[in-house]
Amino acid sequence: MTEYDANKLKEFRSFLKKIKSYEEAVGLMYWDLRTGAPKKGVEMRSEVIGVLSGEAFRLSTSEQMADYLDYFSEPGRLAELGSIDQRIVTESKKDYERSKKIPPEKYEAYVVLTSQAESVWEEAKEAGDWDMFKPYLEKVVEVNLEFIELWGYEGHKYNTLLDMYEPGMTVEKLDQVFGALREKAVPLLSALQSSPDQPDTSFMHQQFDKEKQRQFxxxxxxxxxxxxxxxxLDETVHPFATGLNPGDVRITTRFLPDDVNSALFGTIHEGGHALYEQNISTELNGTPLSTGTSMGIHESQSRFWENMIGRSKEFWSRYYGDLQKNYPGQFDDVSVEQFYRATNQVQPSLIRIEADELTYNLHIMVRYEIEKALFSGAAKVADLPELWNAKYKEYLGVEPANNGEGVLQDVHWSSGAFGYFPSYALGNIYAAQFMNTMKKELPNLDKLIAEGNLLPIKEWLTEKVYRHGKALNPGEIMLQVTGEELNPDYLVQYLEQKYKEIYRL
Amino acid sequence: MTEYDANKLKEFRSFLKKIKSYEEAVGLMYWDLRTGAPKKGVEMRSEVIGVLSGEAFRLSTSEQMADYLDYFSEPGRLAELGSIDQRIVTESKKDYERSKKIPPEKYEAYVVLTSQAESVWEEAKEAGDWDMFKPYLEKVVEVNLEFIELWGYEGHKYNTLLDMYEPGMTVEKLDQVFGALREKAVPLLSALQSSPDQPDTSFMHQQFDKEKQRQFxxxxxxxxxxxxxxxxLDETVHPFATGLNPGDVRITTRFLPDDVNSALFGTIHEGGHALYEQNISTELNGTPLSTGTSMGIHESQSRFWENMIGRSKEFWSRYYGDLQKNYPGQFDDVSVEQFYRATNQVQPSLIRIEADELTYNLHIMVRYEIEKALFSGAAKVADLPELWNAKYKEYLGVEPANNGEGVLQDVHWSSGAFGYFPSYALGNIYAAQFMNTMKKELPNLDKLIAEGNLLPIKEWLTEKVYRHGKALNPGEIMLQVTGEELNPDYLVQYLEQKYKEIYRL
Incomplete structure (x- = not known):
C-alpha cells in the first residue's frame, strides 16, 4: 500500500477540468456553427476552435499529464483511490498513450488530409465520381494502417479501430454476433417482402405545418x-444531440414539410441520446467520465427510445389521439393500427440513414465487412465499389445505380472514422437486451407505455446505465444490467415477433 | 535604427491571436447565456468562462508578453514597425501595465466583491433598499481608490477611470464640455415643456404583433x-450587440407587445453598434485593434443611427409607408408628421434608459458629477441618495419617490464601472460632430435618407471611422474626420434646431 497525496489528486482533478472546459467551449462553438452562426464568421471561428482544441490536446499529452499518470498509476497508489478516481486514471492513461504514440507532425498532416478528403468527398458524392475520391481514401486508409502499427494491435488490425468507439470490441465477437443476426434478418426480410399485407404509408406524406411539427x-x-x-430543441439539416455538460444537452431536428416521420422519430432518437447525457451523475462533472461510455451504448439509447418505445403499439395506443389533434383533419381516416403499421414499414433501400429498424443492421454489415477487408488487406480501396454493390445485392437485394447512392454515400470514411459503423447495429442489439431485462424488472412495462407513464422507464435506464457515464465500460454495463455479454438473440426475437405480427405472417 | 526580428513579430501576432481566440469563445458563451442557454448548464458554463478568461488574462500578463513588449518597445525597433504593429505594441503595453500593477490576489478579491455587489444590488434595487447596498458600494469605491493609487493618475483621480473607457478623456475636458451642453440643454428642456404644442404619442401604444415587429x-x-x-438578430430582455469577429456581429432586441418604439429604435441602436464592428478592416483580424476604439465612439455610432438617422424627418418620409403596411390598419389615422413628432417626444423622466435624445445627456451628467465627487473625496457613498435627488431636481426637474428609481437604478456602480457613464453623452456629442462633417462631404445627405439610400452613409462612416478599429484613438479620429477635438456646439445646434421645430417654438 502506497499512500497518495490528496492535494495532488485535487490538482489532477482540476487539471482534467481545465481540459474539459476547453472541450465544452469547443462543443458550444460546433453547436453554434450548425444552428445559425453567420457564415462570414466561420473562418475565424474555425481558427478559434483550432486554438482551443489544440490547447486541450496539448494538455492531454503534456509532461504534466504524464507526471500525474505516472504518479497515480503506481499500482499501490491506484488501489488506494476511490473507484471513480481509479477509472479516471485508467481512462486518461489509455487516451494519453493513444495520443502520444502518434508523432505530432504525423497527426497534424492527418488532420489536414481528412479535412481535404471531406470536402473532396462532398463533391464526389454529388457527382457520383468515385475516381475523384479514391486517391484521398487510399491515403486515409494508408495513414490509418500506419497508426495501427504505432498503436499496436491484438489479433485483427481492425480491432484497434473498433476499440476506439466500442472499448473491448473485436472482429471475432462481431463476426459471430453479426453473423447470427444476419442469418435471421435476411430470411425475415424476404418473408416480410413477400407478405401480401404491406402497410399503407401514403398518409405519412401530406403537407405538415412546421410549427405544429415543432409543437408535437x-x-x-x-x-x-x-x-x-x-x-x-433547435433545427438543423442534419439532426444531432450534443452534451455540453449534464445541465446543457441540446438536440436538433429537421422538419420536412411533406413527411411527418422525419421530425417525429428524429426527435425521439436524439432525445434518447440526450436523456443519457442529461442523467449522468453530477459526481462525474468536469471529469473525463462525464460522457456516454461508448458509441454503441449511446446508440442503444437513441434506438431504444426511437424504435422500441416510439414505434411500439402501446406508445401509439396512448399518443395517436394527440397526434390526430395536433394535425386536425389530417388523420381522420387513419386508424391507430394503420398508423402503427406505417411507422414500421420495412423496405430494403440503398440509403442507410433512411433505413428501417430491420434493414438498418444489414446496411451496417455491408460497411463492416468492407472495413474489415480493408484492414486485413483482403481488399484494396480500388475494390470498394464492386464490393459494396455485391454486398448490397447479397444482404438487401438491391443495387445502387451509381456510386453517389452507393459507396460514396457516407461521410465517415472521408474523416477516417473506420470502426464507427458497427456501433449503430450494436446499439440495436444492446437496446433489445436492455428491453428484455426491463420487461422482467418493470413487469407492467407495456401498461406504463400505454398509459404514457414513461418516467419509470427513464428512471430505470438512469439507474442502470445513464448515471454511470464512462465509469463503467460497455461490457461491464451489459453484464451488470442484463447478466449477459453482447447477445444478438434478443434483437432477433424482438424483430421476428414484432414484424411477423405487423406483416401478418 | 534597430532592426527587428520578423519571425519574432510573427510569433507575437500569433500569441495575440491566441488571446483573442479565448476572448471570442468567451464572447460566444456570454451571447449564448443571454439568448437561451438552459439554466441548469449555467453553473458549469460559468466555470468554463472562468477558465478561458483566466487563461486570456494569464497570457496577457505573462513573462512571454513582457518579453515581446520589452523587445518591440525599444524605441529604435518600435519606429521600424508598420503603423498597425506600432499601435498593437503600445496598446498591448498599456493593457499589460494596467493589469500588472494590481497584485493578482487583490484583483481576484475584487472580482468576488463586485460579483457579490451585483447580486446585492439586484435585490436592493427591487426593494428600494439603499442601506442594503451601501456597504458593498463603499467597499467597491474603496478598492477602486486603491487601484487608482497603484495605476497612478494625473490631475484628478477620476481621470484614470475615465481613460479606461475613453482614452485621453479628463475631468477638465468633461467639465467644460458637459457644462456648455447643460447650459443650453436645461433651458431648452423647459422651453419645450412649456410649449402648448406637445406631440401625441398615444398611437405608439397599441398591440403590436411580435412577428411583425421582428419583420420590420x-x-x-x-x-x-x-x-x-x-x-x-435574436431576442433578449436587455438588448445588446456583440462583435465576436467582424464576420460575426450579433444583435438582440426586445419586442414589447404594446410599444412599437422599443424594438424599432432598440434595433437601430444595436444595429449602429454592429455596423461599426462588421466594418472593421480585416487587416486587423485577430489583433487587439479589431474592436471599437472607445465606448464613446461606439456609442456615437449607435446614437447616430438611432437618433440622427432613425428619428429624422427624412427617414420617416421614406419609411413611414412601410411601417403603415407592416401594421395594417394600425396607423391609418396617423400622419407621417404626427408619427415623426411622436418618435421625438421630450419628457424628463426618472429612468435613464427610457430617456429621449435631449434629456439623456442630463441623466448622464447627474452620474458624472456624483462619480467625480466620489473620487475627489468631495462626497462619500453615504451622501449619494441625497446628491442624486438634488441633481435630478436641478437638471431634470424631477425627483424619485424611492431609491429604487433613484440612486439604485443602474447596475454599473455595483460592477465597479466608474467612468463608463460619460461615454453615453460623449456618443451624442461625437455623433453630432460626425453629422456636421458628413453633411459637408455628402451634400445631398437629406435626399439620400429621404430616398432610403443609406449605404453611402454606411460607406462614409466605414471609411472615416469603422475600418480603423482601435488603430486610431478617439481624439485622432475626431481630429482626422472633423478637423476638431471634442466639441459640444454641434450637438447643441442640432438639438435646438430639431426640437424647436418639432415643438413649434
Missing part, C-alpha cells in the same frame, strides 16, 4: 422526461 | 446595410 416534437420530448431546463 | 426590425437593419451573413 416538444410534447413528445416532455413525455420522455427530457429536461428543458437542461437543454433546448 | 429585420427590414430596417437590411436598409442600414447590416450584413446578415455576418450577424443575426
Amino acid at each position: 416534437s416538444l410534447f413528445i420530448l416532455g413525455q420522455m422526461g427530457y429536461d428543458f431546463n437542461a437543454g433546448r | 426590425s429585420l427590414f430596417i437593419l437590411g436598409q442600414m446595410g447590416y450584413d446578415f451573413n455576418a450577424g443575426r
Whole structure:
C-alpha cells in the first residue's frame, strides 16, 4: 500500500477540468456553427476552435499529464483511490498513450488530409465520381494502417479501430454476433417482402405545418422526461444531440414539410441520446467520465427510445389521439393500427440513414465487412465499389445505380472514422437486451407505455446505465444490467415477433 | 535604427491571436447565456468562462508578453514597425501595465466583491433598499481608490477611470464640455415643456404583433446595410450587440407587445453598434485593434443611427409607408408628421434608459458629477441618495419617490464601472460632430435618407471611422474626420434646431 497525496489528486482533478472546459467551449462553438452562426464568421471561428482544441490536446499529452499518470498509476497508489478516481486514471492513461504514440507532425498532416478528403468527398458524392475520391481514401486508409502499427494491435488490425468507439470490441465477437443476426434478418426480410399485407404509408406524406411539427416534437420530448431546463430543441439539416455538460444537452431536428416521420422519430432518437447525457451523475462533472461510455451504448439509447418505445403499439395506443389533434383533419381516416403499421414499414433501400429498424443492421454489415477487408488487406480501396454493390445485392437485394447512392454515400470514411459503423447495429442489439431485462424488472412495462407513464422507464435506464457515464465500460454495463455479454438473440426475437405480427405472417 | 526580428513579430501576432481566440469563445458563451442557454448548464458554463478568461488574462500578463513588449518597445525597433504593429505594441503595453500593477490576489478579491455587489444590488434595487447596498458600494469605491493609487493618475483621480473607457478623456475636458451642453440643454428642456404644442404619442401604444415587429426590425437593419451573413438578430430582455469577429456581429432586441418604439429604435441602436464592428478592416483580424476604439465612439455610432438617422424627418418620409403596411390598419389615422413628432417626444423622466435624445445627456451628467465627487473625496457613498435627488431636481426637474428609481437604478456602480457613464453623452456629442462633417462631404445627405439610400452613409462612416478599429484613438479620429477635438456646439445646434421645430417654438 502506497499512500497518495490528496492535494495532488485535487490538482489532477482540476487539471482534467481545465481540459474539459476547453472541450465544452469547443462543443458550444460546433453547436453554434450548425444552428445559425453567420457564415462570414466561420473562418475565424474555425481558427478559434483550432486554438482551443489544440490547447486541450496539448494538455492531454503534456509532461504534466504524464507526471500525474505516472504518479497515480503506481499500482499501490491506484488501489488506494476511490473507484471513480481509479477509472479516471485508467481512462486518461489509455487516451494519453493513444495520443502520444502518434508523432505530432504525423497527426497534424492527418488532420489536414481528412479535412481535404471531406470536402473532396462532398463533391464526389454529388457527382457520383468515385475516381475523384479514391486517391484521398487510399491515403486515409494508408495513414490509418500506419497508426495501427504505432498503436499496436491484438489479433485483427481492425480491432484497434473498433476499440476506439466500442472499448473491448473485436472482429471475432462481431463476426459471430453479426453473423447470427444476419442469418435471421435476411430470411425475415424476404418473408416480410413477400407478405401480401404491406402497410399503407401514403398518409405519412401530406403537407405538415412546421410549427405544429415543432409543437408535437416538444410534447413528445416532455413525455420522455427530457429536461428543458437542461437543454433546448433547435433545427438543423442534419439532426444531432450534443452534451455540453449534464445541465446543457441540446438536440436538433429537421422538419420536412411533406413527411411527418422525419421530425417525429428524429426527435425521439436524439432525445434518447440526450436523456443519457442529461442523467449522468453530477459526481462525474468536469471529469473525463462525464460522457456516454461508448458509441454503441449511446446508440442503444437513441434506438431504444426511437424504435422500441416510439414505434411500439402501446406508445401509439396512448399518443395517436394527440397526434390526430395536433394535425386536425389530417388523420381522420387513419386508424391507430394503420398508423402503427406505417411507422414500421420495412423496405430494403440503398440509403442507410433512411433505413428501417430491420434493414438498418444489414446496411451496417455491408460497411463492416468492407472495413474489415480493408484492414486485413483482403481488399484494396480500388475494390470498394464492386464490393459494396455485391454486398448490397447479397444482404438487401438491391443495387445502387451509381456510386453517389452507393459507396460514396457516407461521410465517415472521408474523416477516417473506420470502426464507427458497427456501433449503430450494436446499439440495436444492446437496446433489445436492455428491453428484455426491463420487461422482467418493470413487469407492467407495456401498461406504463400505454398509459404514457414513461418516467419509470427513464428512471430505470438512469439507474442502470445513464448515471454511470464512462465509469463503467460497455461490457461491464451489459453484464451488470442484463447478466449477459453482447447477445444478438434478443434483437432477433424482438424483430421476428414484432414484424411477423405487423406483416401478418 | 534597430532592426527587428520578423519571425519574432510573427510569433507575437500569433500569441495575440491566441488571446483573442479565448476572448471570442468567451464572447460566444456570454451571447449564448443571454439568448437561451438552459439554466441548469449555467453553473458549469460559468466555470468554463472562468477558465478561458483566466487563461486570456494569464497570457496577457505573462513573462512571454513582457518579453515581446520589452523587445518591440525599444524605441529604435518600435519606429521600424508598420503603423498597425506600432499601435498593437503600445496598446498591448498599456493593457499589460494596467493589469500588472494590481497584485493578482487583490484583483481576484475584487472580482468576488463586485460579483457579490451585483447580486446585492439586484435585490436592493427591487426593494428600494439603499442601506442594503451601501456597504458593498463603499467597499467597491474603496478598492477602486486603491487601484487608482497603484495605476497612478494625473490631475484628478477620476481621470484614470475615465481613460479606461475613453482614452485621453479628463475631468477638465468633461467639465467644460458637459457644462456648455447643460447650459443650453436645461433651458431648452423647459422651453419645450412649456410649449402648448406637445406631440401625441398615444398611437405608439397599441398591440403590436411580435412577428411583425421582428419583420420590420429585420427590414430596417437590411436598409442600414447590416450584413446578415455576418450577424443575426435574436431576442433578449436587455438588448445588446456583440462583435465576436467582424464576420460575426450579433444583435438582440426586445419586442414589447404594446410599444412599437422599443424594438424599432432598440434595433437601430444595436444595429449602429454592429455596423461599426462588421466594418472593421480585416487587416486587423485577430489583433487587439479589431474592436471599437472607445465606448464613446461606439456609442456615437449607435446614437447616430438611432437618433440622427432613425428619428429624422427624412427617414420617416421614406419609411413611414412601410411601417403603415407592416401594421395594417394600425396607423391609418396617423400622419407621417404626427408619427415623426411622436418618435421625438421630450419628457424628463426618472429612468435613464427610457430617456429621449435631449434629456439623456442630463441623466448622464447627474452620474458624472456624483462619480467625480466620489473620487475627489468631495462626497462619500453615504451622501449619494441625497446628491442624486438634488441633481435630478436641478437638471431634470424631477425627483424619485424611492431609491429604487433613484440612486439604485443602474447596475454599473455595483460592477465597479466608474467612468463608463460619460461615454453615453460623449456618443451624442461625437455623433453630432460626425453629422456636421458628413453633411459637408455628402451634400445631398437629406435626399439620400429621404430616398432610403443609406449605404453611402454606411460607406462614409466605414471609411472615416469603422475600418480603423482601435488603430486610431478617439481624439485622432475626431481630429482626422472633423478637423476638431471634442466639441459640444454641434450637438447643441442640432438639438435646438430639431426640437424647436418639432415643438413649434
